Amino acid sequence: xxxxxxxxxxxxxxxxPERDYEIAFEAPEFTCLCPMTGQxxxxxxxxxxxPDQKCVxxxxxxxxxWSFRDQGTFHExxxxxxxxxxxxxxxxxxxxxxxxFYVRGGxxxxxxxxxxxxx
Numbered sequence: 001x002x003x004x005x006x007x008x009x010x011x012x013x014x015x016x017p018e019r020d021y022e023i024a025f026e027a028p029e030f031t032c033l034c035p036m037t038g039q040x041x042x043x044x045x046x047x048x049x050x051p052d053q054k055c056v057x058x059x060x061x062x063x064x065x066w067s068f069r070d071q072g073t074f075h076e077x078x079x080x081x082x083x084x085x086x087x088x089x090x091x092x093x094x095x096x097x098x099x100x101f102y103v104r105g106g107x108x109x110x111x112x113x114x115x116x117x118x119x
Contacts, residue, residue, distance in 0.1 A: 005067035009089045010060035014051045020093065023055065024048045027065050034104075035072035042102045043075070045082065049095040052117065056090060075101050079111040093117045 027045040034041050045065060064085070068078060079099035086095060094116050101109040 003063065005069065006060065006063040007067050008060060009064050009085055010057040011054040011089050012057055014053055014055050017051070017053055020050050022048055022050055025058075025061065027062075030065055030068070030099075032068040032078055033070065033072045035074060038072065039104075041075070041104065044100045045079075046098040046100065047082075047086065047095070049086070049090065050093040052091055052093050054090045054092075056086060075099055075109045075111050080113055083113040083115060087115055091117065 025045075025047045027047075030043045030045045032041050032043075033039065047061075065082075071078075073081075079097055082099075083095060083097040086092070086097065092115075094114075096112065096114045098113075099109075099111040101111075
């Protein structure tokens with residue numbers, strides 16, 4: 001059975017919660033739809049985070065990012081949604097999500113969301 005997109009993010013226990021370390025992902029094939037025209041928007045999504053008790057499972061992240069392919073959404077909204085969903089499931093010590101959208105109509109857009117856990 002072929003793999004399907006999914007809006008469910010999964011996590012697993014951080015193997016070294018006593019230590020600060022960074023995990024970074026780059027997804028250069030992200031797509032969504034422009035909510036105004038319905039045309040595809042292409043981006044590289046970059047995620048950097050310092051886990052606390054949980055880490056995101058990579059296959060679920062891949063399927064989650066794929067789920068945006070047929071959704072009409074603004075660059076600002078989708079970048080913040082990805083950050084919010086990761087914060088909700090992971091409660092990381094720090095996270096940064098960047099949407100680096102390709103040129104469209106002569107304009108290149110980068111949206112960067114950061115969040116730090118309150119001590």
